[in-house]
Amino acid sequence: MAVTELVLQFKDNLAEGDEGEPLEFGYSFTTPEGFEVTGGQIFVEDSTTSDLKRLSFRIDRDEEGAPSFTILENPNQ
DSSP states (O other), rough: OOOOOEEEEEEEEEOOTTOEEEEEEEEEOOTTTTTOOOOEEEEEEOTTTTTEEEEEEEEEEOTTTOEEEEEEEEEEE
């Protein structure tokens, strides 16, 4: 089994949909054929200071192919 897709959820607290709720949607990133996701970074902005904090992750496989997810940098730590 290969990691072939990342799904991000977006929420806009400033705009409202039909029922007065914040607008939300998801976006999927799919890998090219033959590739798999091995890691990535997500930058999170502190809304009070505008500083960027980074969440970094890596996906490894053991000898049998089982994936493991490792957080390398966490903005909450």
